[in-house]
Amino acid sequence: MHVLISGAGVAGPALAYWLRRGGHAVTVVERAPGLREGGHAVDFRGAAHLGVLRRMGVLEEIERRRTGMGAMYYVNESGRRVSRMPADLFAGDVEILRGDLGRILYDATAPIGVQYRFGDAITALHEDEDGVTVAFERAPAARYDLVVGADGLHSAVRALAFGPEERYVHHLGLHCAIFPVGNFLGLDHTAEAYRTTSKVVIVASANHNAEARAQLFLPTPARLPDRRDADAQRRAVAEAFAGIGWQTPRLLEAMFKTPEWYFDSVAQVRMPRWSTGRVTLLGDAAYSPCLLSGMGSGLAVVGAYVLAGELDRHPGDPAAAFAAYERIMRPYAEGAQQGAEGTSRMMVPQGRLLTAFLNQYIRLVPYLPGKKMIADAARRTAEAVRMPEYA
Ligand SMILES: Cc1cc2nc3c(=O)[nH]c(=O)nc-3n(C[C@H](O)[C@H](O)[C@H](O)COP(=O)(O)OP(=O)(O)OC[C@H]3O[C@@H](n4cnc5c(N)ncnc54)[C@H](O)[C@@H]3O)c2cc1C
Structure with a gap:
């Protein structure tokens, strides 16, 4: 297949990795002119997150680049430290700067033939029986077998395929x-x-x-x-x-x-379904748990692994693959979304x-x-997925 992925954040390159390993042609279109550096750090915790990163061969590099952060101190107005929050209360197993993670995933995918196109974006999707014709802001229109929106909280693919974000972004x-x-x-x-x-x-x-x-x-x-x-x-x-x-x-x-x-x-993304026809959503675009959850990147890499694995398990039947992907990922993502309002x-x-x-x-x-209950609950949430073994 030739798969178009919108978004070169975390979910997009992670999916590109697995699809390429499965022998598919993959193009990633990213609106920004290059890899985005902004933000601070993201966490991975538990066997599911780390297991996927290990299988991708990037865990070692992620560990090498870990932030190594310790405690956080609350200070009063004059800067005196009044309380110490030990790192094990809130930190995951590995914390890495969001920019470093993006670069590691890019470096793991560009050399294996994933085509990245920066500074462009999808403007229209026209699906027919055997493919999707996609129009872009800059590049000429092209045909793909599948389109995946991994373009974050304000996903353009979601808007084009499912309607305005007001319906889904909470x-x-x-x-x-x-x-x-x-x-x-x-x-x-x-x-x-x-x-x-x-x-x-x-x-x-x-x-x-x-x-x-x-x-x-x-x-x-x-x-x-x-x-x-x-x-x-x-x-x-x-x-x-x-x-x-x-x-x-x-x-x-x-x-x-x-x-x-x-x-x-x-904000969170809550949708009744993540796929329609030959288009599906992944990562924050489909199920953002929100910035405070510490689960966004873990859900993105696990979702990428599951989506690619199910596409492999259901050759020529994207509807069945998307349904299986959603069956596995939805309870996991919804678990991570719980409690965010509080x-x-x-x-x-x-x-x-x-x-x-x-x-x-x-x-x-x-x-x-x-106090350890907070960290234990976060770990249980991060582990609450039945990870399939794919060929
Ligand atoms: C710059 C940035 C900094 C972040 N910093 C933090 C942080 O400090 N802590 C934290 O917990 N989470 C942070 N996040 C969110 C975190 O990356 C995600 O929750 C998680 O990794 C899931 O990743 P994702 O790939 O689904 O979405 P994202 O990481 O949001 O990536 C989406 C990508 O899609 C691109 N995109 C958007 N619209 C389009 C379009 N129309 N066409 C093509 N591409 C498009 C974006 O530029 C981005 O590169 C940040 C996200 C971004 C974009």
Whole structure:
């Protein structure tokens, strides 16, 4: 088959790897002009995630590039550390910068013949009995046997094949801005977090302390700036965080100086089905569990493995393959989505009273007898999939 994948994030290259290994021709079209560097870090946890990465032959390199982050400290307005969250409370088995992961997956796929086309995007899909004719913004139209939307939360393939994203994207009331800053706090494989009413500011060391990344969580602005207008987004963030203490003014200054920028809704994708005809969705496009879940990349690589495996098991019958892929992945993805609303409310509490309560509560967390339950529950969620063995 010749398969077109939209999106060279995590899910797209992971699927491309398996399809290419299965002998298919694969083209990946990515809207950005190159691999995207933005964001901070993603986690993999449990045997399912690590097993797929091992089979892809990338686990060693991912482990080599792991962030090696330790505890996170909550600080008060003057920067005094008031509470320590040990890494084993929230971290996965391997944490890696999102940009490093993208590069590793690209390097594992480009040399085996996956064709990448950057700076282009799908504009139309016309399906008939034996294929899909696809129109692009730049390249001439072409025919494919299958089209896979691995183009993230705001998937264009989903919009073309299933309708507008308002039907499927469930916003959890928060936005997150991520950008690099100098490691001016001298953080050593650690992060500091400052929580105030309806805002959270986190600074984490990155690239083994060579730099740091700021993550700013805020309630979704009433007037949301255009998704493609990074300057308007920066202005909205600056407005929301004006007057916030700790190191926030310094971070806002840095925010306007860096071109590397991520700003998006903390949101889930919930769809009644992920496939129609010869088109299917994968990763965040189909079942985003949200940025706070720590499961997005794990679900993406496991989904890629299952989708490719089922296509192999059902040659010439994409409908059967897509149905089997969804049967395996849906309960897994829905399990990962559970609890996200509660997490986002606790992460960025609205109201001074709840904020004050949480700021006291986090001081106790490291001493609570049941604290390991959080990490254990995350592990169980990450393991809750029956991983098929494919030829
Ligand atoms: C820049 C960036 C930074 C991120 N940082 C973090 C982070 O710090 N922590 C975290 O937990 N998660 C982060 N995520 C989300 C995380 O990568 C995903 O939840 C997870 O890895 C699943 O990956 P995905 O490939 O399904 O989606 P994504 O990683 O979102 O990748 C989707 C890809 O599709 C591309 N795309 C979008 N629209 C089109 C289009 N119309 N045509 C072609 N290509 C298109 C995007 O440019 C992107 O490369 C980030 C995502 C991005 C895009």
